[in-house]
Amino acid sequence: xxxxxxxxxxxxxxxxxLSAGKYKSIVTRFPPxxxxxxxxxxxxxxxxxxxxAQKYGGSTNLxxxxxxxxxxxxxxxxxxxxxxxxxxxxxxxxLYASDYFEQLYGFAVKLIxxxxxxxxxxxxxxxxxxxxxxxxxxxxxxxxxxxxxxxLQLFADMRAGKYKDGEKVLRAKVDMASTNMLLRDPILYRIxxxxxxxxxxxxxxxxxxxxxxxxxxxxxxxxxxxCTLEFVSHRALYDxxxxxxxxxxxxxxxxxxxxxxxxxxxxxxxxxxVNEKYVDGWDDPRMPTISAMRRRGFTPESIRKFCxxxxxxxxxxxxxxxxxxxxxxxxxxxxxxxxxxVFDPLKVVLTNYTDKDETVRCEDNPEDPNTTYRDIPFxxxxxxxxxxxxxxxxxxxxxxxxxxxxxxxxxxxxxxDDVIKDADGNITELHCSYLPESQSGNDKSGLHxxxxxxxxxxxxxxxxxxxxxxxxxxxxxPASYEGDLKxxxxxxSLQIIQHAYAEPALRNAKFDDRYQFLRKGYYTLDKDTSxxxxxxxxxxxxxxxxxxxxxx
Numbered sequence: 001x002x003x004x005x006x007x008x009x010x011x012x013x014x015x016x017x018l019s020a021g022k023y024k025s026i027v028t029r030f031p032p033x034x035x036x037x038x039x040x041x042x043x044x045x046x047x048x049x050x051x052x053a054q055k056y057g058g059s060t061n062l063x064x065x066x067x068x069x070x071x072x073x074x075x076x077x078x079x080x081x082x083x084x085x086x087x088x089x090x091x092x093x094x095l096y097a098s099d100y101f102e103q104l105y106g107f108a109v110k111l112i113x114x115x116x117x118x119x120x121x122x123x124x125x126x127x128x129x130x131x132x133x134x135x136x137x138x139x140x141x142x143x144x145x146x147x148x149x150x151x152l153q154l155f156a157d158m159r160a161g162k163y164k165d166g167e168k169v170l171r172a173k174v175d176m177a178s179t180n181m182l183l184r185d186p187i188l189y190r191i192x193x194x195x196x197x198x199x200x201x202x203x204x205x206x207x208x209x210x211x212x213x214x215x216x217x218x219x220x221x222x223x224x225x226x227c228t229l230e231f232v233s234h235r236a237l238y239d240x241x242x243x244x245x246x247x248x249x250x251x252x253x254x255x256x257x258x259x260x261x262x263x264x265x266x267x268x269x270x271x272x273x274v275n276e277k278y279v280d281g282w283d284d285p286r287m288p289t290i291s292a293m294r295r296r297g298f299t300p301e302s303i304r305k306f307c308x309x310x311x312x313x314x315x316x317x318x319x320x321x322x323x324x325x326x327x328x329x330x331x332x333x334x335x336x337x338x339x340x341x342v343f344d345p346l347k348v349v350l351t352n353y354t355d356k357d358e359t360v361r362c363e364d365n366p367e368d369p370n371t372t373y374r375d376i377p378f379x380x381x382x383x384x385x386x387x388x389x390x391x392x393x394x395x396x397x398x399x400x401x402x403x404x405x406x407x408x409x410x411x412x413x414x415x416x417d418d419v420i421k422d423a424d425g426n427i428t429e430l431h432c433s434y435l436p437e438s439q440s441g442n443d444k445s446g447l448h449x450x451x452x453x454x455x456x457x458x459x460x461x462x463x464x465x466x467x468x469x470x471x472x473x474x475x476x477x478p479a480s481y482e483g484d485l486k487x488x489x490x491x492x493s494l495q496i497i498q499h500a501y502a503e504p505a506l507r508n509a510k511f512d513d514r515y516q517f518l519r520k521g522y523y524t525l526d527k528d529t530s531x532x533x534x535x536x537x538x539x540x541x542x543x544x545x546x547x548x549x550x551x552x
Contacts, residue, residue: 008312010048010253014056014224026058026223030084030091031213033065034076034197037282037289038083040303040324041258041265047307048255049226050089059092061220066098067212069196077197083290087300093220097212098198100219104207105159107215107245108170108188112151116244117188118144119154120171127169130176131184137177138184144173158191161204165191170205174240182237186210214238217250225250228257229316256313261321262471263288264478269485278489279472285526285537286472286493296469297514297524297539302331321471325540332522332539336514337364340376340409340454341502343466343520345383347429347458350414353380360440362410374505378411381458383501388453389430391419398451400430406451409518413438413449454518461501464534467526468495506534514539 007015017023028049032038038046053060062084066072084091097104111117120127120143132138146154158168170189178184188211193204214237217225225238235252242249257265264270270287273279282289285296293303306327310319359375384400393401400406405415418431438445474490475481481488509515509525516522521542526535 009314010052010224010226010255010312011055013253014052017223018056023223026053026056027061027092027221028053028058028224028226029061029063029217029220029222031063031065031097031216032080033068033071034073034080035068035071036076036267036271037291038080039265039267039270039288039290040260040263040293041288042083043087043290043303044258044307044310045226045228046084046087046089047304048312050084050091052224052226058223060089061093061095061222062091063093063095063216063220064097065209065212065216066096066196066198067206067209069192069194069206072197074197079291083294086290086294087303095216095220096198097207097216098196100212100216101199101203101207103219104212104215105205107241107247108155108207108211109152110245111172111188111241112155112170113148114244115148116173117170118146118151118173119158120144120169121167124166127171127187131181132176134179134181140176141171141185144185155189158189158205159203161193163191165193167191172211172237172241174237180233180236182210182233183240186237210234210237211241214241214250214252215245215247217252218242218245218248221248222250225252227252227254229254229314230257254314256316258310258319259316259479260288260319260324261476262473262478263321264473266479269479272485273472276486278486285467285469295527296537297332297522298328299331299335299514302328305331318477322544325544328540329522329542332514332516334367335365336516336522338362338366338518339503339506339515340456341464341466341500341506341517341520341523342383342385342454342456342461343497343500344386345456345501346386346389346427348382348384348414348455349429349431350380350382350434351417351431352433355380360411376410376503376505377457377460379457379459382408382455383458383461384453384455389416389427391427398449399453400432400451405447405449406453407438407440407449409452409454410440411455412436412440413443413445413447456501456503458501460504462504462507462534464500464502464506464536466497466500466523466536466538468497468521468538469493470495502534509534509536516542 030046030049050060120141130139169187171185171187174183176184187208189205189207192206232254238252283291283295285292306324358378360378361373362376364372388399390401400416402416405413407413412434414432414434416430416432420429422428435445470493471490472493473488475488511525514524522539523536526537528535
């Protein structure tokens with residue numbers, strides 16, 4: 001009997017709330033800002049918010065936090081929606097903080113009317129200086145005690161566009177001596193004369209995150225507002241605003257963000273990599289963005305499994321990227337179609353082979369009990385991997401060598417009879433003989449060989465470009481590195497094989513198909529593929545060789 005998985009601390013809270021009758025059903029939300037592309041850290045949040053709603057029969061809103069018009073674009077909105085859907089989730093409502101601009105403005109007016117907000121003419125430098133320090137109280141603004149009537153008029157004038165950017169702000173009147181620096185009269189609204197991707201030029205004042213977020217949660221009646229640990233100090237203001245406004249009491253809960261070895265999660269630093277051309281865009285398969293992982297061949301199932309395994313914690317920790325790669329390998333092993341591709345070809349001529357139109361039968365996935373089969377052309381001229389042959393092999397070398405026999409996958413046993421070299425002594429081809437009675441599935445030779453090689457028929461081979469991706473950084477914690485990022489880039493993060501030879505079944509490869517290239521790794525078709533050139537990306541190797549390499 002399998003052991004039931006224990007609840008994480010947020011699930012315990014949800015179950016407690018439901019059993020106490022606090023809510024009839026839960027409502028969560030995923031609230032990205034549409035100013036860039038989602039990464040694997042966001043995937044954890046997506047899986048948590050949508051997963052909770054699925055488990056407890058609730059619903060999840062996708063709400064775009066679009067309160068900063070200078071950085072947000074519709075293309076990011078569409079990319080985020082695509083990423084969430086690709087991960088396997090559907091939202092109950094597609095919403096925007098900008099949907100609530102009028103309502104949020106009304107909330108701000110209510111605070112002014114209650115004497116809890118005021119218009120401040122101070123410069124940003126003055127406001128920062130008057131905030132004080134964690135050990136010293138702040139100084140009240142010279143504009144803090146303006147009358148309610150004056151504040152209402154000034155705020156209306158701010159909305160009407162009578163002031164320039166930075167000329168005035170609206171601040172909450174909380175406590176300039178609070179030990180929580182965020183409660184020292186935080187800014188609620190600022191002036192930004194900028195075109196908004198949805199509201200156009202209708203507004204020139206925009207709410208700050210801390211004002212828009214909690215109130216948007218409340219408007220949507222979000223029961224469990226889940227965010228990462230860096231927002232712990234924001235919770236007091238979240239609660240204060242909801243209490244003063246007397247609106248639906250959404251509540252904020254914090255969990256540890258995803259930190260992963262050899263991986264950057266900083267949007268600013270990722271943008272630097274893109275802008276300085278160290279990677280080929282946001283979906284470069286070495287990037288940690290969801291679009292990059294999709295292009296590289298990761299599956300949504302493997303990412304969801306990874307998020308489930310790392311769990312939900314209250315303390316920050318570092319997750320080994322090897323765990324993500326393990327999840328990807330485990331899933332791909334179950335679903336990937338097997339194909340034979342030779343990376344570094346050495347020609348083999350079967351001197352006694354006469355059949356011109358033979359095919360051999362090969363299973364597509366031995367891990368699948370309902371596997372299909374394909375026919376692979378076989379001929380008297382084949383490619384094998386160059387490192388599958390040694391002229392002077394050591395003991396226990398079970399691949400091909402002079403006088404030695406191996407089996408060709410799904411085909412025959414062959415024996416190397418002669419090694420052909422050019423004038424410089426380089427091996428150009430091997431002359432071998434095959435054993436007709438040794439056909440796989442009908443072997444009557446009575447021979448048992450220890451080595452099995454993959455191969456491709458020369459006249460039927462399909463040319464392909466292979467892109468072998470590896471970890472982008474060669475240091476375990478690139479996030480903490482304070483120097484130039486280019487100094488810690490892994491020079492081997494991309495290797496390109498321009499002329500590999502594949503079995504002809506790969507001509508029918510489709511985007512999102514997953515393949516295991518036998519004895520090599522897992523691959524998927526890249527978007528750069530054209531009529532003239534097939535391009536495949538390596539998703540992961542068959543085994544984790546990275547850890548071994550680092551220990552040498």
